[in-house]
Amino acid sequence: MKSEPRAPDAKASPADRRAFGRAQRTRCARGQWAESPQPDAKDRDPLGWLKASNRGRVPELVPVRHGRMLASPFTFYRGAASLMANDLAKLPHSGIATQLCGDAHLANFGFFASPERSLVFDINDFDETLQGPFDWDVRRLATLFVVAARDRKFKPRVGRDAVRQLAEAYRDRMRRFAQMDTLDAWYARLTSQTLLKLGAQDATELAVIRKARRSTSRVFASGATEIVDGRLMMREQPPFVYHDAKATAREIRRFRTGLPAFLAQYRASLPPERQRLFDRYELNDVTVLTPGVGSVGRRCFLLLLVADGVHPLFLQCKEACDSVLQAHLGPPLEQGSPGRRVVQGQKLAQAASDVFLGWAEAQGGRGFYVRQLRDMKASYKLEDFKPIDLLEFAEACGYSLARAHAKGGDAWAIDGYLGRSRTFNTALADFAEAYADVNQADWRRLKAAVASGKVAAVDLAEAAS
Structure with a gap:
């Protein structure tokens, strides 16, 4: 059995690290990112996953979890990180490791204060963080933009356009981080002022920033x-x-x-x-x-x-x-x-x-x-989004995720893998739309299981009373 090439040492030349990234396309071609599991595949058991993921939780609160996930495909997706991890493990991946967020989704990006009291836009939840292939974070985040667009009943192209915007921002910023001075890349931050310069200073964005400052x-x-x-x-x-x-x-x-x-x-x-x-x-x-x-x-x-x-x-x-x-x-x-x-x-x-x-x-x-708990923290609310907000938020998240992956991994290797063509952008959009369908099918299975009494769900207020 042919062994996989080892990633070059962090002190290797940028050319060698970038060459390693390009070589990883033979392991997983960028077009393969479009591949997605089938919702009715024999080796997929969403309800079995749900039962397994409840182990170790407070028993009385498990039905509350089910109730929250039942609300919509969007809330189901937020609670289904381990199910998606099972699916991603069966798909080809780049083999280029970084420090993953592990559960990259819209609600895990927002504002908080730096120690110097600057307002920073970044990932703010790392419950599932681990070293792993950078594409797992990118795929999970991309899919949620399609799920969110459907939840808001936007036109079908809006979700796909948001994913392409995310992919282009991630690819562009990764290339910039690779070429930056090492310390400059390490210290890089996406501040509220930088974020405003990326897109229009609309009422939604300004309101979230004001909320964070308060x-x-x-x-x-x-x-x-x-x-x-x-x-x-x-x-x-x-x-x-x-x-x-x-x-x-x-x-x-x-x-x-x-x-x-x-x-x-x-x-x-x-x-x-x-x-x-x-x-x-x-x-x-x-x-x-x-x-x-x-x-x-x-x-x-x-x-x-x-x-x-x-x-x-x-x-x-x-x-x-x-x-x-x-x-x-x-x-x-x-x-x-x-x-x-x-x-x-x-x-x-x-x-x-x-x-x-x-x-x-x-x-x-x-x-x-x-x-x-509170230190100039604020996040965007999906219900406030218009189509243009979703596109601008996708760009900000792509920027932020690229910065995190460049700091926790090898920007030269990732940039070498992604390259200059838009093959990655298109394949990621195809995957996000296909996996959003898988997520919706899994959500419907949970609804059917609750309706039949196989799975319990209660209201949060009822459980807390």
Whole structure:
């Protein structure tokens, strides 16, 4: 059996690295990106995947996950990262590795503050991050633009045009990053001002930027907290923030019991200067926090800490499990807590990371990663998009994903593989449309299973009551 060529060392010449990328086209021609699995293939079992992906989740919240995924093909896709990973593993891929987001979709791109307080547009969720072929991120992100266009009932060409825009932006920016000074490429950021220059300064974009600038801990505290017996405490906001509930009373009790050890581990994961900053805060309150579609059923808690009795800090503690990609790509390069995997992957791929980003293990060995809940964070809402918004957002996401992949991988190799022709753009658009059909068929199967009683689904508010 012929062995696959090894990727050149990072210190190899740009010409050698680019040549390696071009040579990988014999492994997976760019036109092969158009290939997609058949929804009714004998080796595909979406409901079996759904059952397997629920292992380790809070049992009482599994029906909530099903309920959220039932809402539309768009929400189903958001929760189906592991199903798509199973499908991608059966398709040809480039063999050119980078640090993957692992679940690149529209809701995982948005604004947040850099440590210098600049407003940065970037990937903001790395639950599934792992080293792997760059095309897996690109395929997942591209498909969601078609799914989103269909959800908004745009004309069929809008989704395809958005994917082509994404592909062209990714290809163009990757070439630019390859040619940049190494440090300049590492430090590159897509700021709010750069984003505005990419497209029209329409009302939607400006509104999201203004929202991000207002989204600080102090502003959040004004509506989310109250004074109880002289202490700042979280206000009940079920089903999203609450102190107790039938579905999670057991979990939050366990988490609170081991909190001193958890915080000590978390503190140790921070750099020394940030440990000093963390030491200025005192823990006031702990609540349950409801995560997004893909994470429903994973444990997630919100810590309210206060400095000088009045300055709030909100830390999200989110359970980290093995990446859904690990079954196909193998374990992370460095073994350890899943929370550590998330943090290290995020720091490698992001342009700038939260100063409080860290990890720890709770009682029972469950891994968690920790980050600020509100730090000038804001994302776009699909329901606000017009066709032109989707196209401009695709360009911004292509730019951002290329920057992340160039930082976490080899821009010269990826650029060599993609080349100058638009073969990649067309094949990616073909794949995205075909896989959007697969996703819709899988969503219909879930609906039928719920209607027949084979799968349970409940409302989020009902589960939290």
